[in-house]
Amino acid sequence: MSNLPLQDVDVHIPGEPEGSARVPSADRAGKGVINLVHLYPREMSIYGDLGNTRCLAARIRRHGYSPVVHQHHPGAQFPAEPHLLVGGGGQDSGQVRVEADLEHIGDRLRELAEGGTPMLMICGMYQLFGNAFITVEGQRLPGLGILDVTTQGNAKRMIGPVVLDTEFGEVVGYENHSGSTTLGAGQAPFGTVRAGFGNNGSDRTEGARMNNVVGSYLHGPILPANPALADALIALAAEKATGRPFEPVSQDDAVADQARMRQVRRLVK
């Protein structure tokens, strides 16, 4: 795969204009260029997770910055200066295909995480960012260890709509995972479950947050209906990219707010 030209392996991100992987010239960069990296979009973005990348790129533009959307594929050179990383869920076959590459770029990812680079890892990639995944048969598959979480494979799937309380406000989404995740002693969750299963269906935690790395099981995709989370990630990325504080443009999120509030009202009794 690695000897193919990049455009042949890149996947189409619905809505993203052509050339969004190109760095704009200085006069078209606006407030600055933000390098957005989607890890393994082909293998790890089932259930609409590409929508997170689309949402971030669109909102980066609306805030007056220029997104450059890099797709990182297994075996490819890792982008030089990432400011914001996203990853999604995959099937088992997809997960197997990325493991070797993830090990290869693991040190770089750990270094970026420690340096405060914002990352959003959903479902399968959330699990891979943890310490380990223990299969139903008891086999221990090591993860990156960026998030202090451990996932136990499960015969039963946790599926359904979710409402969380988070530091970004109420967050809605849809979970679909068979792994049951437990947080390490000092590990903060991403949110508290108000409706749904969350990490394991028993301790009411959902996801994990360490530095600026957010792991979560929420598809939906999570960002469009929860713009506060999207903008928090963008703010951190903008600071990384420009060295200046984030300069937001106020957004009309009325439709997103309705979409979210209606789910909260339906699901929280």
Place this chain on the structure above:
Amino acid sequence: MLRTTAAVVAGKAARAASRLRGGGSALPGLVAEKVDPGFLSHALADVPRGIVVVSGTNGKTTTTKMLVAVLRGHGLGVFTNPTGSNFTRGVISSMLGELPMGGRLKADMAVLELDEAHALKFAAAVRPTHALLLNVARDQLDRFAEIDHTAQLLASLAEQTTTGVVLNIDDSFISRIRDRVADGVAVRYFGVDASIADRLPEIQEQDVRFDDDFVPPKPGADDGLLKPSDERTFEVLFGEPGSGQHVGPLELQQRGLAAMINATAATTAARMLLGDEFDAARAEAALRAVTPPFGRGEVVMVDGQPLELVLVKNPAGFTVALGTYGSTPVSTMIAINDNYADGRDVSWLYDVSFESLREQGVAMTSGVRAYDMALRLQYDDVSVDAIEPDLEEALDAFLAAHHGQPMRIFCTYTAMMSLRRVLAARYDLPDIGEEAS
């Protein structure tokens, strides 16, 4: 035997009762199944020329309807489950209307549309003689957690098929099932001609296992390939162009590439089932006469203007629907529900590109997830005039605002059922349960 007769009587009574109420089509089947678990195998025991199961993610209803039409066009008596209730109980339900009290169906052949999971359940009760397997795509992920899993279900179905299997040569999830059929079971393929192979990505799921050593099969003389001559007219070619048999050129009543592929699948299967009896002219005549199944581009005349109802249920299907219908400018409404039958996770809307609607815009989004749909469209820079979650109110507003213009509604399954109920009360449209005969 007595037990079966009791089951038929009980089931028929439940069927009559649920018809009076206008209720769900699976209930009578549930009654009959409770009384006699062996009901299905008994009822189908005297169907001499085969029990054909049609399965896959997209196009089951259309393909089944076409296959039945071609077989009937050759004079065969065919039992089918026309209501789109493609679960085992739904099959029993539709059977009850045609069963004599002895409980054995009088038909030459049975052609049954079953979804992937229920096809396996069915096969556990009755082994199909033939299976026609269409495609694998992400759909209702609550039920089939993974595409790989769905593909496995279809492979198991093929393993249990006794006589012949027809596979989609262009969908590697399906074509690799050839390695799973039992010895002596014939394998045929349908697919598209090389001249339009470049259009496959727009209608088909990406296979991520691209580095294994699977070698796709090569089409032979009994495998049907679709060769369109324009957007509406096509032929199905068997063997080398010019040398082999062909069906067509012909034009379907249903538009689009997906319908042509369904017709190719049906023709290939009919040719296998009929053998020497197969007659191209009869097949053509039958295919030309097939009307679109409800919700697959069905047209309701509203005050002299066509209103099209288009069922959407997964990314591949919605993308095909937009490609088929999106180009002609009409007033558009999109209705998204998230009940079990719709798929409870609406994430899939982000795997569909709505750019083809950008120029015209969308007049209305509706359904339980009306705001999520509008939000999705915002991210593709498609304008939305109005958002109204209540389906009936949305329909009224949509019809009023676009009076005298052609209209189209893309809708998920339960949204379509609700809209159809409202439309049926006001305009002339066939009852869903009756429409296939």
